Amino acid sequence: MSTIIEAPRTPRVRSSKGRINWEKWGWLYMRLSGVLLLILIFGHLFVNLVLGQGIKEIDFAFVAGKYATPFWQWWDVIMLWLAMIHGSNGMRTIVNDYAGNRTVRRVLLGGIAVAAVVLIVLGTLVVFTFDPCSTLIPADQALAFCPVP
């Protein structure tokens, strides 16, 4: 395969008129999601690791308390979608840079795509189907705000 590297600042030849330029939108996505992720992840780290006793306080009750509110459910789900797609697109770029063999590249890109879809679906279902007052939770570990059965 031979690739012609154009001189810098050569005007782009529009050969694909009418088609969506996925690389351009991917490039833009990395920047837009990056800014949002900076706010979401720094907020996540501050609330979970810096406030109070940090990691010491993180247990089932801590997370159940957060997921009892739509605010933290949506915070985490938006963070999940933005981060998984941002990370997967970054890994795609790296695989395209270093995987010379066509088969190896296809397998790696397929693996990245499968991991992204599975984890986004799993994470979204976990957050929105989670019941902090589930009857499966032993009575002695039930959260204070849950109705007593």
Next chain:
Amino acid sequence: MTDQASSTLTTARSSSKRPAGTLYRGNTGMWSWVLHRITGVSIYFFLLVHVLDTAMIRVSPQAYDAVMSTYKNPIMGLGETALVIAIMFHAFNGIRIILIDFWSKGAKYQRVMFWIVIALWVIGTAGFAPIHLHNVFTEGQ
């Protein structure tokens, strides 16, 4: 590329056998790119694990508390500190990349912005690491 064009990209000529320096190679531009890739890949693999460990919340309180107890181990605590340090570099350098792309003077100030990124990174690490390491190393006390 013609000889003339290639010489304009070369900043130093030497008789040593090492490749000649360029505007990019070996400078802040290259090293910020290297660090951005290394931190990005590290954060990606942690993200895969982190979605799975948080999913334990849907299995049972015991399953979630068991996986969380591994994160409270001091060795894991050092790893978490490194992870947050990696996230801070990736975040600050990401803003630098955005400014290079969208700000009319971004390319001109890319080098000074690199050092601002390093300064913010050091300040952020100095703020976060003592808090987290204290919490991890006093776990159970």
